[in-house]
Amino acid sequence: MKSPATLTDRIWPQRLQTIGARVSGLHIVIIALSLIMTLGAWQFSRYQIETRTLARFEHTRDSVIDLLHNGMHKYEDALWAGVSAVESHGGDMTLEEWRAFAETLQIDVKYPGINGIGIIHFVDRDDLPTYLAQRRAERPEFTIYPQHPHQLMMPISFIVPERTNKEAIGLDVAHENNRRSAGLASRDSGRARITGPITLVQDSGHTPGFLFYAPFQASTTQAAEIADRPQPAGAVYAPFVVRNLMDGLLAKERRDVHFSITDAGATIYDEHLTSDALSDPDPLYAEQITLSLYGRDWVIDMRTTLAFRANNSFAQPWVILFGGLVIEGLIITLIVTMSQANTRAVAYANNVTEALQEESRKLAKRTEEMEQFAYIASHDLRTPIRGIAGLTEILRDDLEPYFSDPSANPTIRQNLDRIEERAIRMNELTRGIIDLSRSGEAELINTALPLDKKIEDIRTDFGLTEEALVLTSDVREVRYDNFGLRRVLENLVGNAIKHHDNLRPLRIDLIVQKQNDRLEFTVLDNGPGIDPRYHRRIFDVFQTLRHAEDSESTGIGLAIVKKIVEQHGGQVSLVSAPGEGAVFRFDWPHPPAADIHPQKQGFGHAAA
Numbered sequence: 001m002k003s004p005a006t007l008t009d010r011i012w013p014q015r016l017q018t019i020g021a022r023v024s025g026l027h028i029v030i031i032a033l034s035l036i037m038t039l040g041a042w043q044f045s046r047y048q049i050e051t052r053t054l055a056r057f058e059h060t061r062d063s064v065i066d067l068l069h070n071g072m073h074k075y076e077d078a079l080w081a082g083v084s085a086v087e088s089h090g091g092d093m094t095l096e097e098w099r100a101f102a103e104t105l106q107i108d109v110k111y112p113g114i115n116g117i118g119i120i121h122f123v124d125r126d127d128l129p130t131y132l133a134q135r136r137a138e139r140p141e142f143t144i145y146p147q148h149p150h151q152l153m154m155p156i157s158f159i160v161p162e163r164t165n166k167e168a169i170g171l172d173v174a175h176e177n178n179r180r181s182a183g184l185a186s187r188d189s190g191r192a193r194i195t196g197p198i199t200l201v202q203d204s205g206h207t208p209g210f211l212f213y214a215p216f217q218a219s220t221t222q223a224a225e226i227a228d229r230p231q232p233a234g235a236v237y238a239p240f241v242v243r244n245l246m247d248g249l250l251a252k253e254r255r256d257v258h259f260s261i262t263d264a265g266a267t268i269y270d271e272h273l274t275s276d277a278l279s280d281p282d283p284l285y286a287e288q289i290t291l292s293l294y295g296r297d298w299v300i301d302m303r304t305t306l307a308f309r310a311n312n313s314f315a316q317p318w319v320i321l322f323g324g325l326v327i328e329g330l331i332i333t334l335i336v337t338m339s340q341a342n343t344r345a346v347a348y349a350n351n352v353t354e355a356l357q358e359e360s361r362k363l364a365k366r367t368e369e370m371e372q373f374a375y376i377a378s379h380d381l382r383t384p385i386r387g388i389a390g391l392t393e394i395l396r397d398d399l400e401p402y403f404s405d406p407s408a409n410p411t412i413r414q415n416l417d418r419i420e421e422r423a424i425r426m427n428e429l430t431r432g433i434i435d436l437s438r439s440g441e442a443e444l445i446n447t448a449l450p451l452d453k454k455i456e457d458i459r460t461d462f463g464l465t466e467e468a469l470v471l472t473s474d475v476r477e478v479r480y481d482n483f484g485l486r487r488v489l490e491n492l493v494g495n496a497i498k499h500h501d502n503l504r505p506l507r508i509d510l511i512v513q514k515q516n517d518r519l520e521f522t523v524l525d526n527g528p529g530i531d532p533r534y535h536r537r538i539f540d541v542f543q544t545l546r547h548a549e550d551s552e553s554t555g556i557g558l559a560i561v562k563k564i565v566e567q568h569g570g571q572v573s574l575v576s577a578p579g580e581g582a583v584f585r586f587d588w589p590h591p592p593a594a595d596i597h598p599q600k601q602g603f604g605h606a607a608a
Helices: 005-010 016-090 094-104 125-138 177-189 220-225 240-247 306-311 316-398 399-402 410-438 451-462 482-498 557-567
Strands: 117-124 155-162 208-216 235-239 256-263 266-269 286-293 297-302 471-474 506-515 518-525 574-575 582-589
Touching: 016 094, 016 117, 016 208, 016 235, 016 240, 016 256, 016 286, 016 297, 016 316, 094 117, 094 155, 117 125, 117 177, 155 235, 177 208, 177 235, 208 240, 208 266, 220 482, 235 240, 240 266, 266 297, 316 399, 316 410, 399 410, 451 471, 451 482, 482 506, 482 518, 482 557, 557 574, 557 582
Parallel strands: 471 506
Antiparallel strands: 117 155, 117 235, 208 235, 256 266, 256 297, 286 297, 506 518, 518 582, 574 582
16 A cells, blocks of 8 residues: 555645645634634633632631631630539629639630620519628629619629729619520520620720620529528620621631621621722622521621632633634644645654654664563572572571670661661562563463462462452353463462551452453452552552561562553552552453463463
């Protein structure tokens, strides 16, 4: 058959216009397909970036919600600590006892954003004189304010620190609906509750805030024993200015989103200020989330900022589109000259093909020479290595009287152990190189051999019990290159034994299934597993996941497995994850029984 260049030279003069029209039509189709691919890549890139940006927003949103939720739980823990302290004192505490407890909390250090922590007593008006007498014994100037018509009074008895919260001491929170209803809800439910929006009397800025209650109960036993001392019930509480709370929980400068909080339609916190340099009038993402907290529903309006836009704006889709259009222009330009360059291109392709074929032949020859060199060099290296091991053993025997002396230097024995370990590892390494170089050179003999006999031989070689190496198979015999298959199985079983972590009894399962004219082998172990990052690397020569000090691992065994399996037209794969063992699979030829007879192939395996 003539080469493409010769055919072109022959028909070009007669069919110039026909070929030109045919090429132009083909190129039009190519341009159309290329344009479709460019637009598809552009849209896909946009979708990917939008998906990734949305995921970042959702992650930031969830982080803000988690911080709010977890922060409030932290404050709740402080309140319940106060409840425990009160109840451990019989259901009430004195001013000095409360001060001592509050100092242990270190609220200014451990609870940023909190204004203080105090006690509110629930006092019936009929018991007011007794309550006032008790409070004024501690603080003579104590008064309750403001007046209100409710029978139940809820005065703030103590709050620490007192200097910044002195206006709150004596405040009867029952005078105002949000304070009173949350306190009663906490008392009746026995759970922590927060109030609706209020303005704290101690907040000079008159900004939105709320109170956080945790109820405690009076000790009925102690009340019976000490009849002249009242045992009031009440709540440990903490006042919050929302602005200070957010500054303590969520540093604004560390976020790419701003948010506002509304409670029952009233805005208690707002970062969406037009005066803010980072405020985005048209945010990339905005979402409203309802957060149920301690009897209240906070509606959180989350919006991305200009910082989020700057950190998540990518020109990649437009670069792809622009680059694609530029390429389209180049393709159209190339069409004009392609017909003229066709003959030269074909001739050049023929020359390149011939050059590549020549290089391929040279490479094959070099590979063969390198394999022979590796075999010879590894074989020759084993003699001095065995000599080193022998000399080490002689030195160990000669020095045995010295080692038995209590004053002997233990480092000498350790160094001899290291030399012996390195010699053994070098011997194993050279033997592995010899095995790797041999695979592909020897004769292949096909004979039918019972599979259970082959597995029993492997058990014997490795000293394994039937429970340690279990065979499950729907075929009884192997009909192709039994020796090569044994080398593959020995390396896989040996690999499982070497890397077993001994945290559980060793268990290796070998499963064999027939797949048309091939057998599928599966080798499972219950070892420590292999991180997916290393699944490809472990099949390369000299790659091992063990430390260099482990003398029994050369990093060649799995490379031999891969080479032998692929030479037999198969593939080897690995499924594994840390802590889940390893599953190796490979397929092996299984010709019909009538085809079994000795034969030579271009690949095979010699005896070790």
